[in-house]
Structure formats: structure tokens, C-alpha cells
Amino acid sequence: MVSIVIIGSGNVAQHLISAFLQSDEIELVQVFSRQKESVSHLISSDKIVSDFAEIKQADLYLIAVSDNAIADVSTKLPFENRLVVHTSGSMPMEILDSKNRQGVFYPLQTFTKNKPVNFKEIPICLEAEVEKDFKTIETVAKTISSVVQSISSEQRKALHVAAVFVCNFVNHLYKIGNEICEENQLSFELLKPLIIETAQKIIHLSPENAQTGPAKRNDSETINTHLNFLSDENQKEIYKLLTKSIIDDGKKL
Structure with a gap:
């Protein structure tokens, strides 16, 4: 013992x-x-x-x-x-x-x-x-x-940074999604099945293969519609940054 x-x-x-x-x-x-x-x-x-x-x-x-x-x-x-x-x-x-x-x-x-x-x-x-x-x-x-x-300590540091991306940052995006719902008289509950399915997919698929959405398709019309809809500048900048990151990933393939 x-x-x-x-x-x-x-x-x-x-x-x-x-x-x-x-x-x-x-x-x-x-x-x-x-x-x-x-x-x-x-x-x-x-x-x-x-x-x-x-x-x-x-x-x-x-x-x-x-x-x-x-x-x-x-x-x-x-x-x-x-x-x-x-x-x-x-x-x-x-x-x-x-x-x-x-x-x-x-x-x-x-x-x-x-x-x-x-x-x-x-x-x-x-x-x-x-x-x-x-x-x-x-x-x-x-x-x-x-x-x-x-x-090692260096590997642990890398793992911790990765954890911030997949946990803390993702949770902040949940918060933004919740705010958008509330501002438009929608229940965040409507998004929970989508959240669960997205999380469960990476048990069987790599994050790269699980990626979907307008940025993955490089759907500029939908992307611009979303950007025009968003009035909060912080939300708009986050949307632009993540969209660019996904599009850039697609160009590497």
C-alpha cells in the first residue's frame, strides 16, 4: 500500500x-x-x-x-x-x-x-x-x-497546449454559440445533438476527415452571409480566423 x-x-x-x-x-x-x-x-x-x-x-x-x-x-x-x-x-x-x-x-x-x-x-x-x-x-x-x-516535460507542455485548443477554446466557442442563440430567441439545446455527434465522430475519424462546413467546402457565399449576419466584431474576427485556418488546411492536401 x-x-x-x-x-x-x-x-x-x-x-x-x-x-x-x-x-x-x-x-x-x-x-x-x-x-x-x-x-x-x-x-x-x-x-x-x-x-x-x-x-x-x-x-x-x-x-x-x-x-x-x-x-x-x-x-x-x-x-x-x-x-x-x-x-x-x-x-x-x-x-x-x-x-x-x-x-x-x-x-x-x-x-x-x-x-x-x-x-x-x-x-x-x-x-x-x-x-x-x-x-x-x-x-x-x-x-x-x-x-x-x-x-517528458516538453511533451507534457505540448499536450497541455493541445488540450487548451480542444477543451478550453472549444468551450469558449460553445459560449459564443449560446450567446448567438440567446440573442435570436433560440434554445442552445437545439445544438447539443450536433455537439455530441461532432465529439463522437473523432473517436472513429481523424479531426481532418471529420471536418465539415462552409470553410471546408470553401463556400464563399455562405461564409460572407455569416460574416454579414454577425454584428459583434470579436465574434466576426474569430469566425474569419478559424475559417481561414480551415481553408488553408484544405490547400495543403
């Missing part, structure tokens, strides 16, 4: 707490949280600490805080030569204080509080300085996920 201390109480930390508590192979020793009430609904209060000096010994210390806080938190840990990992997709492993052994435990998913996820389907990307430590975090990862992979 691997013993773990989680440091953090945000979205990622809360989902990891829930996942680890369901594993018979993990002992969740403690959770460090400055606001104990943030995680008190997940774990008993006697396992929540807000003072670094109270952190107990464990096989693995998992820092799940915002990217700009990782370095500072790692310097405040009151011990040396223990295995400490962070969960960031964009920060290098070396951001962690070198007084401890370094690693990365990156679950590739969008997390929202109170929105359950199936951790078994979530890819967990791992990195460690030494093979022994990698084996430890690999063991932990495999207790909660069926998709575990070793990747």
Missing part, C-alpha cells in the same frame, strides 16, 4: 481525494488545505491540516495547487529527500524544490467541483528523476486509471 499526502484543495485535489479514497491500494494519510472546510466534505477533519509543520511522513507528496504557487509550496515543505510531485500540465518538473526528489503526476482532464468523473478513463502522464520513484507514481496512477503514460 502506498501512503500519500495531498497538498491543495482545488478542483484537481478534490477529484484526486475522491479517487484515492476509493482505492484499496492507497492510504490517503493527510490533506493539506489552508481552508479546511474546502475538503471537509470529502475526508475526516482529523486528516486535514493547515500547518506545514503538521504534515506526516508518506511515500508520496502530491502538490495539486495553481501553477504559480507550486514552487513556493514546495519550498515550504519541512522535510528533505522525499518524493514530491506536482499535477501541472505546463510547469516543468524542475519547478519543485530540489531538496526533495521530483516528479510529475498529470491527470489530463478538465475538472469541475461537484462534477463526477470516471478516473479509469483519464490519462495520467508521469515523469520522475529516477526509475524507483517513477515506479512508485506509476503504481499509484494505475490504481485509479487504466491509461498511464510516461512523457
